[in-house]
Amino acid sequence: MKMDKGVKRAGIILGGAVAVSIIIIAIFSLSVARERFPADHLIVEGTYLLKTGETNNSVNVTCIPYLTNIWKKESGEIKVVVYVIETANNIADYRSVVEVGKIGAETTKEIEIPLKVSKDTYRIEMLIFENDKLVLKGRVSLSVYPIYRYINNEKIWMPGA
The missing domain is CATH 2.60.40.10 (Immunoglobulins)
Known part of the structure; x- marks a missing residue:
């Protein structure tokens, strides 16, 4: 089975987009969790x-x-x-x-x-x-x-x- 270059490229881009989205969501979740109870409130x-x-x-x-x-x-x-x-x-x-x-x-x-x-x-x-x-x-x-x-x-x- 030979994969078309366009399909392979689309898969890499989609995988990268999913990975970046997960990282952004994780960073946002951590910042919201820290904001929930500031250390000196x-x-x-x-x-x-x-x-x-x-x-x-x-x-x-x-x-x-x-x-x-x-x-x-x-x-x-x-x-x-x-x-x-x-x-x-x-x-x-x-x-x-x-x-x-x-x-x-x-x-x-x-x-x-x-x-x-x-x-x-x-x-x-x-x-x-x-x-x-x-x-x-x-x-x-x-x-x-x-x-x-x-x-x-x-x-x-x-x-x-």
């Missing part, structure tokens, strides 16, 4: 610690970060993981996970993360994930010292004093 505007209760041994704190999606599209699924790490031994004493969900376009969301710490100095490490990918990491320091009063030469802890 989530920002922590501020983080606050609110004391919600205390006992002789511990303090209940709500860690409240304000997370802003500055992009013009809704974010992916957001999850925040917080570790309370005792600074003396660098070991996490407590872990909390909060499923936030999606954050609307150009919106700030207040996230409440309940924590429990004992009387010591801590750092609170916060990891923020979008669609199971770590996108932000931050830390807050916290010192919790008991207040003592002496009554009849006896050292007594005075919560809330």
